[in-house]
Amino acid sequence: MKLIFATLFLFVQSLAFSAGSSSSIDANKEYLKAEKLIKSYEFEKAIKALNKLLTETPDGYTKADLYNYLGYATRKQQKPNFEKAEKYYLKALKINDQHIGALEYLGELYYETDRLEEAFELLDRLESAAGKDSEEYLELFEILNS
Structure with a gap:
């Protein structure tokens, strides 16, 4: 009887463990790797990462951070896709309407696409x-007033 309970206990424990880990990647490590790729201007590789x-559970970052970086890398890649980048920034802001990175970068995108009124609105939100x-406010302010 004890053997049956011990076996059941181990089985339930293994199920609980496997339910909590949806993949074998270290999400935080991969996020930091993607961040490093962005800082070294390897935007296409960063987008893939x-x-x-x-699909992972955030670890050390938020989904808003992911969408913000996806927007940034998409906007800065060799062939920028402003429309797609804007969608990523808006997703980040839907998750966190105070995400300062997304507010700044979306403001930059609006400036780059001649939508100055919208860019200044984001400066106010920032x-x-x-x-x-803040660094983000000052950077966007400088861009909009250059």
Whole structure:
């Protein structure tokens, strides 16, 4: 009888463990790798890495962070896709309407696509979210006033 309970216990434990780990990748490690690719201007590789992470449970980052970086890499790649980048930024902001990275980068996209009114609206939102002294606010302010 004890053997049956022990076997059942081990079986249930293994099910619980496998349910909690949907894949074998280290999501945080992969996110940091994608971040490094972006910083080294390897945008196409970063996009592939970030897309893989969309199905993972965030670890050390948020889904909004993923969509923000997808937007950034899509906008900065050799052949920018502004429409797709905008959709990624908007997804990030739908998850977190105060995401300062997405607010700044979407403002830059609006500037790059001659949508200045929308860019200045995002500057106002960025001021509310992060303040006038934040790096993100100052960078977007400089771009819009150059």
